[in-house]
Amino acid sequence: MIATCPIREGASRRPDAEALAFAGRSWTYRALDVEIGRWVAALQARGITAGDRVALLSANHPACVFLFFALGRLGAVLAPLNARLTKAELAPLVEDVAPRLRLALSSLADHLPGAEPLETWADAVKTPAPTCEPLAESTARVVLFTSGTTGRPKGAVLTEGNFRASARCSEANLGTHPAPRWLGTLPLFHVGGLAMLTRCAYDGGCLLLHDRFDPEAVNRAIDTEGATHASFVATTLERVLDTRRDLPLPESFRLALIGGGPVPAPLLARARAARLLALQTYGLTEACSQVTTERPTEADGRTAGPALPGLEVRIVGPEGALLGAGREGDIELRGPTVMAGYLHRPEATREAFRDGWLRTRDVGMLDERGRLTVLSRRTDLIVRGGENLYPMEIETVLAAHPAVQEVAVVGVADARWGEVPVAFMVLRAGHAMPGDLDGWCRHSLAGFKVPARFLSLDALPRNAMGKVERTVLRSSIVSLSGGGGDP
Incomplete structure (x- = not known):
């Protein structure tokens, strides 16, 4: 035709x-x-x-x-x-x-x-x-x-x-x-x-x-x-x-x-x-x-x-x-x-x-x-206010921070945006939680991709195959009502 x-x-x-x-x-x-x-x-x-x-x-x-x-x-x-x-x-x-x-x-x-x-x-x-x-x-x-x-x-x-x-x-x-x-x-x-x-x-x-x-x-x-x-x-x-x-x-x-x-x-x-x-x-x-x-x-x-x-x-x-x-x-x-x-x-x-x-x-x-x-918009996909966010992209930026040893990003329910990204991190020895993580992300990522929270863990939960168990991380936070700020 x-x-x-x-x-x-x-x-x-x-x-x-x-x-x-x-x-x-x-x-x-x-x-x-x-x-x-x-x-x-x-x-x-x-x-x-x-x-x-x-x-x-x-x-x-x-x-x-x-x-x-x-x-x-x-x-x-x-x-x-x-x-x-x-x-x-x-x-x-x-x-x-x-x-x-x-x-x-x-x-x-x-x-x-x-x-x-x-x-x-x-x-x-x-x-x-x-x-x-x-x-x-x-x-x-x-x-x-x-x-x-x-x-x-x-x-x-x-x-x-x-x-x-x-x-x-x-x-x-x-x-x-x-x-x-x-x-x-x-x-x-x-x-x-x-x-x-x-x-x-x-x-x-x-x-x-x-x-x-x-x-x-x-x-x-x-x-x-x-x-x-x-x-x-x-x-x-x-x-x-x-x-x-x-x-x-x-x-x-x-x-x-x-x-x-x-x-x-x-x-x-x-x-x-x-x-x-x-x-x-x-x-x-x-x-x-x-x-x-x-x-x-x-x-x-x-x-x-x-x-x-x-x-x-x-x-x-x-x-x-x-x-x-x-x-x-x-x-x-x-x-x-x-x-x-x-x-x-x-x-x-x-x-x-x-x-x-x-x-x-x-x-x-x-x-x-x-x-x-x-049931799932692709494995691990985060949908924030209609925008698709991919954890690996955010993780790559955070992993480059000198204080971060490991990081996993998951989507958490949010009253305003539907979902927001939350970053779970294992810090390198001798480092406290950095105060510049938001700015660090915004240098390389659009604002709507920046995590709403940055949380520190002693270790990321992993299964027998060594893969991060994101469902465990997600279930550790019930909701971030009203969080996330402007995208």
Whole structure:
């Protein structure tokens, strides 16, 4: 199947419909088509062609939208980088991407050496280019980095077909809407943010883009700007309800997708009392966002729902044997939303698949109705406010401290963030607990990865094989209510 830019299609079919809004400005499909054309011309002037990769470091900004669709019209690939990472964390990702061009918001430029300013990059171009190459479903559109529990982050390559299928499968579950208006508070360097952007474009809707999550701005968009859909994690959902003091939402708001882990039952009850239909979901970067989602007419908050129409999910044992309802095992999936593979990582790509099924390495079970319960978001993974944290990355930084002999990082339940990382350390002989551990971590890690607590032990608990028993460490702390500070 061959497709063309959905913004060009929208400019032809509904030119005056609103396509994008940001900070008091808005663009119709016609105006957005022209703006994207200017960016196409600017990219062509720099020699960007099909297959080239462009690295982007930015918070949410309209220029990110212009760039994404402009690259699509050329068959080029966007590599959006997490704007919360440090310069040291970004360096190996950029090396993997080997971009022809680097762009960054001016405030982030020092984190991406060689980057040109995103905000003004195409200002000198006045005449839009008409170029709009047709795209095969297999055409790569983005490289999004995602980490396993070990090793260097891997760049998942998502295609035009992946994004179109994700939008199609989601609409089949949620129902059609004549003009959806999605609240764009998720960052466009995450798969969830890009899925919202593309979903709006394919469905003829409007993305209400925000540069960051602000509960007051979210509620204004819901109450006065006609927002119909949103995506939250449990912490942001709670902040929205707190800010509006549980005032019922207008009927124009249809529903919110909730990711980043299970939502506490009392919070779901609160949302429903405020007439906010919150649907729990399970997804991952390698599957272009959603995999399972509760059905709007059957949502009870007990599971992450069944597979989206058009996708398949199964539970298997360690050797790949299919497990029945109620049996715990590895979550695997297949369907048109599954990535093409990992950039420059053929061995990792092969390991990610089993007989055509994507091996998520998450653990869960299906009930008799095919609804998924996720039991573990990958071995040892910590999910903090929707952000995935990997213990080994944090442990590597702490282990380099001169006072630390051994360290193990685990996730502990937290009332505000869902989970926060806690570091258990064995100190070297003659050393007291260092007072600079927080600053030591922040030098190399983004703030949301810094442990909420640093605890000293005489020895780390280990099993007969010599592996650290993280469950023992985790059970030593019941909860860090309200801890963790700002990410």
